[in-house]
Amino acid sequence: xxxxxxxxxxxxxxxxxxxxxxxxxxxxxxxxxxxxxxxxxxxxxxxxxxxxxxxxxxxxxxxxxxxxxxxxxxxxxxxxxxxxxxxxxxxxxxxxxxxxxxxxxxxxxxxxxxxxxxxxxxxxxxxxxxxxxxxxxxxxxxxxxxxxxxxxxxxxxxxxxxxxxxxxxxxxxxxxxxxx
Numbered sequence: 001x002x003x004x005x006x007x008x009x010x011x012x013x014x015x016x017x018x019x020x021x022x023x024x025x026x027x028x029x030x031x032x033x034x035x036x037x038x039x040x041x042x043x044x045x046x047x048x049x050x051x052x053x054x055x056x057x058x059x060x061x062x063x064x065x066x067x068x069x070x071x072x073x074x075x076x077x078x079x080x081x082x083x084x085x086x087x088x089x090x091x092x093x094x095x096x097x098x099x100x101x102x103x104x105x106x107x108x109x110x111x112x113x114x115x116x117x118x119x120x121x122x123x124x125x126x127x128x129x130x131x132x133x134x135x136x137x138x139x140x141x142x143x144x145x146x147x148x149x150x151x152x153x154x155x156x157x158x159x160x161x162x163x164x165x166x167x168x169x170x171x172x173x174x175x176x177x178x179x180x
Contacts, residue, residue: 073110
């Protein structure tokens with residue numbers, strides 16, 4: 001026989017469990033990358049300070065295939081993505097291809113230390129305000145986008161692994177051949 005006090009405790013536990021499940025679902029949805037920009041859309045232009053001593057504008061690279069990578073210095077997956085991008089750009093050595101990374105740290109110090117430590121030669125733009133990832137609706141790092149010579153988004157990818165690098169390399173090669 002269940003008394004009223006036990007039933008009340010049981011109902012309270014069920015209610016708490018439902019509330020926790022709802023909260024967990026809300027957090028999961030909020031933390032999942034939702035990219036409203038889609039392939040084929042024009043990429044938003046931006047002007048950002050960079051590691052080359054002058055501001056960088058995406059539109060300066062119109063006519064080239066541009067791999068844009070949003071990252072933070074403390075993100076280990078971002079570090080893998082940057083290592084791949086550095087190596088790929090060096091090996092490809094094509095004047096019609098540019099890697100443009102956008103660091104989202106509060107200050108450029110961590111990014112510069114990482115690049116120096118790893119001996120990377122990448123173009124890094126800094127956006128501590130977060131306005132560029134907001135324009136691109138990036139909610140996770142790393143997130144990369146491949147921009148075609150016409151300024152349109154050709155590929156959007158969140159995260160990074162070997163499969164992603166193969167897909168990105170294939171798409172870059174196709175765009176460079178198409179542009180010739």
